[in-house]
Amino acid sequence: MAERGSRRAAAEAQRRRQSRQTAPGATGWRLWLRRAFVWGGGAALLGLLFLGLAVVFAMRSLPSYSSLQASQPGQTIVVRARDGTEIVELGPSYGKWLDSGEIPQVMKDAMISVEDRRFYSHPGVDPIGLARAVYVWLTGDRRLQATSTITQQLARNLFLNNNRSFDRKFREGILSLALEAKFSKEQILELYLNKVYFGGGAYGVDSASRKFFSHDATDLSVAEAAIIAGLVKAPSRFSPTADVDAAVNRANVVLSLMRQQGRISASEAAVDPSAVKLKKDVSQNSVRYFTDWALPQLDILLPETFEPIEVWTTLDTGMQQAAATAIKANVPSGSQGALVSLDRDGAVLAMVGGTDYVTTNYNRATEAVRQPGSAWKLFVYLAALEAGYTPEDRVKDVPVTIDGWSPRNSGGGYAGEIDVRSAFAYSKNTVAAQLGNEVGFGTVASMARRFGITTPISTYPAMVLGSSETRVIDMTRAFASVSAGGQSVEPYGIVRVTTTSGEELYRHEARTATRLVPDYVAAGMTDLLQTAVSTGTGRSAQIGRPVAGKTGTTSSNKDGWFLGFSSGITTGVWMGRDDAKAVPGLQGGTAPARAFAAYMKYAVKDRPVEEFKTDLQLPEWQLEPDEEQILGGDPEDYYYIDEGGNLVEPQRPGAGPGLPPGGNPFPPEGEQQPGYPPPGRRPGPASEATQAAPDDFLDRATGARPAPSPSAPPPPRPRSVTLPPPQPTASPQPRF
Template identity: 40%
Template sequence: MRQHPSTPLSTRIKRAALWLDAWLNSFLFQSGRGLASAYESYSEKMKSLRFRGPLRVVLDLTSEATTLGTAGGIVMLALALPAFRETEDDWLKTQDLAVTFVDRYGQEVGRRGLHLDDSYKLEDFPDYMIKAALSTEDRRFYDHWGIDPIGTMRALVVNTQGGGVVQGGSSITQQLAKNLFLTNERSLERKIKEAFLAVWLEFHLTKDEILKLYLDRAYMGGGAHGVVAAADYYFGKPAKDLTLAESAMLAGLFKAPTKYAPHVNLPAARARANEVLRNMVEAGFLTEGQIQTARRNPATPVSRERETTPDFYLDWAFEQVKALAAEKKFGTERVLTVKTPLDTSLQRHAEELLESELRQNGRQYRAGQGAIVVMDVDGAVRAIVGGRDYGQSQFNRATNGLRQPGSSFKPFVYAAALTTNPKLKPSSTVVDAPICLGNWCPQNYGRSYAGSMPLVSALARSINSIPVRMSVEIGKGNAKAGRTVIIDTAKRMGLTHPLANEAPLPIGAAEVTPIDMASSYAVFANGGYRADPYAAWEVRNSSGEVIYRHDRDTPPKQVLETRVVNDMNFMLNKVVTEGTGRRAGLEGIPTAGKTGTTNAYKDAWFVGFTGNLVAAVWYGNDDSKPMNNMTGGTLPAHTWHEVMDFAHQNLEIRPIPGVDPGPFARVATSSRPAADQAQGPTSAFLAGTLSRKSFEVLGGIGTLFQSAERSISTAKESGVPRMTGSVEASRQVAMP
């Protein structure tokens, strides 16, 4: 039988490929025909559903509206989320406190919170007051849903015709949203948040509740928050007794409390009150005849002799009290009297000094704002100046203004280096030479390098390359690891805001607040203990019982070794005596501190301390525009000197740890209360309520003793025999 030869493998592969190709072509052809047939069938069915004429227009518009509405809803949700996050906490309870603040002498200096408003219901307010507020601020209040488009359009028309801001467009609900949740920052972001929060408030509160909150919380000048406080402050009477003329004058304060405050500018306040009366007629609340009596007999405020209140301090103190309340430090108590370390005379002096310095030197340096904080070495805050004019801007630059510290940040770097390397001393030799981290190469202020020098000289001269080299050495060759240690040191000492781990950090490329800088430097002044700033020395409830004391409820915590503190203070003292901070030096008082200047002169600092007090001074512009060559060693150091020289009058000077007091210690003379010699919350006068006059009498007695001592010293120098039993002169001669 004849055998057929087998088919070669290559032939079989070719045949299989031809078969696959044929099958694929057939499949695609059949699939294409099927899809075409299905599409034709679908098209025929769709033709039967096609609409023409008006119905098609309606359907097209509905479709477009649905598409745009969905997209718009997503955008609105994205914009609303940041606003609604402001309401995550128990927002209505954040100010559910009635707090009376007294200064270190026990004298009342202001109130915050509900301020007796818990006893006032909306119906307790005079009808005139409510109608005056509605006619001037929001005539359609009971008709809109938080945002009033009609009122906004009316305001736009009036403002366009008037060529400026003649009428506001924000509803009462929007203004309340700003007061409750936001700041006075003028930005699109703030306005968007305000709008969403206004709608949110309308869904969560009734109209009467919104109006009541607005009348309770609005700032009305003179430190008065709310109509009840304003009625008492300006007219010395309860809000329920306000007349029509007085109600009109108060209603004129809601949007311009400084401009129309009657104790500041009575003619302007009365002119504004006339506008409010006219608004009440236009809104239909009153007739022309009903307002004539009020026009002929305008309101007259009680004399306040241009009183000022420490509003920046009180705002911050109230935030502190609210935080303690949130921690349940006061139990269920809501009516509180808080004794603060506030030194009213120092506060007033600091406010006047800042304004005077900016008025005299602001144009030369192109500086528009400043901030000052003074505190005891344990963190008890004596004075806060958050800006030039609280009435113009309630933004507190001393407690909330984040600015770059420049070289005033370097002590944190040096402290970290001394902590990690016990062999490093102020006398250790360091080298000022070029250094680069990647593409970043820091330069010194004079754009030159000085070579080898002692560590103490590097800090006194504010050399930039040295702290950068330290960051590398702290991290054992890893700069990022070294900066992590520096950040940890700074946070332990008191800086509370996030610090970016970036190459320029060691020379001050971070964001800090003046009050945090002051509290951090207090660690040097007090021997190494954390000194969180505080305003509540002692808190009493409505029955007068002590329910909180800072010294009892806040134990100290050491954050720096004594060795490190002593070495740092030795070097920081040299900054003042031999370095960039000479203008800050206090005659006869050991002083230490550090200057700070940022790129393009956007910020200028001096932060320093004595054995008694710590202070931070900042100058700059709110919009971060560069100043004209202002460094920390110029106006900030001079301002620091003036503030601290005043603050140390009649204090028993304490030494700085690590700095030889030598001939520095002095006893200052002044008419200021001698009781200021007491330091910290354990002082005897804390629990007392002596008046300022009583302290002045004590101060006078001290002055008499000092005069007697000087007379004895003079007699001794003249050879006159000293009487037995006389007081030895104890005042030491100050070093020039």
């Protein structure tokens, strides 16, 4: 019996083993499901445990409610004009702290409706909103996004930054859960409504109400509450002081959500937000173009500081108002205008970046790049003057073709033989093209770069007519350097920075000016610019005292420029459309020149009349005929240009007996070195102290000593600026 029982048990075990082998799939699926459930449950428990510990630690490290009430984000900056008057206060503005019971219920309802409809039911993070975001991400092409709850927004505003990273989002969730665990819903909502940013420097509903509606938040109406609640999503885009239509449309969305959620009645939802009386914001004027340009420089000028500061600037409030008025009064309909005005040391006296800062805060004076047209000829003629031309030299205004390009004059006609002064005054394109071709288009580009142009510069022939785009502030700086006699000018707007207690954090120090061109070149250029205003294309810029300037007009009248200076003030004006479409009748000598004159009449009214220094004190070697150079030429007066187009220091005593740097005392036949007599000429009696050439040279030149063998190659000559001698005839021949 025992043996029989043992056989039955063995058979039963065999059947069980066979049964497991015959259904491996079912058994494996259940096994893996059971394992997934066990491991998943364990991981979830560990995750919940970790989350709970993180929330507990975060809750214990949170400041007290009173500490959170006292904290204030941001830095207050008071900006002062050059005379010390306050022109604008930037940074956070705080109204009265309102307890939860003082905040109108309609304001709470409006904020909850548009920002967090399940505020009273979630624990700080909205699981329904999170699940919806994951679903949208899995079923669509959008990246994973989830609308932050009011608690999450508060946590971010109080403790975190706005970086869109998973780490920041995870910490935001932990802090939100901790806030909900430590404070009540009403406390969280009170903190949020008193600290959230509504734009324009306003933090909290009371500050926003005072800024936009001129009364405190305890008296907010339904429509006003809807406007304020709509700002949180995008304060700058929906600001009623910047775009009333956008603010009203957003407020209507808020009212609709409040009605759908049963927080207001149908009649309340029908109110018209556009009927709300808005407070006029006097700080949003043309001064903001200047502060938007100047204040970011504090990041470089100052050590990191978060305390309130006062910034003393170069801005003249009277000139700023005159500049804004001049632009608005003269700009063509549908166009924009910009103006930059610099004092002789580079201080920005006025800056206008557009016709209305509230409508558009894009700064066309410092950010926009536009073609300068004929105003670019400043650099063409500077290069020509440096290469040896003078205002009296004769040139030809005739049809010309350069590398397949044939420029035409504005009027279509040609004047024939004229002098350089007239060619510039009447902005002759053919003459500018010939000058640019003669001195080299790369030389013109180098000159523009030397005078502060920072944008890319073309070296194609058409570049002489202003095809390379540039900025108003850069062009104004270039003209200011001419006004300064060829010395560099660096625009600046901040004079000093102090704390509210008077501690000085920064003071502007004048930089050592760099000579950009010889003074006689700057004098010659001033001569040309003055003629352009007195008799040429810039006559509309006359103001009853000496003015030097240049007009600029691009093809199809897309851009109009006038830049000039008088009594130490240099001003540049640009007008045109932002979309670069043609503006009928726009020319540099019309609206821009008139705006320049209107502003400058005010700007220089308290300054003495200054005559321009246009006498060309040329080096003696340039003034005398070749055969007489040896009698009075002084090597210290010679100017040379290296291969890069840069000035080489003039010859100094001790560098050789009258030789230019690298000069060859025995030039090949037919060539003439600056400062040396032609072969076969010997000067009259002269003492050793004043002799301009060595005896060795004179002996060779007169045959007293044999000349070197013609087969011997001479040393290489430096690249130098040479001028032909003045013609003895009464009617000089044109240069081309």
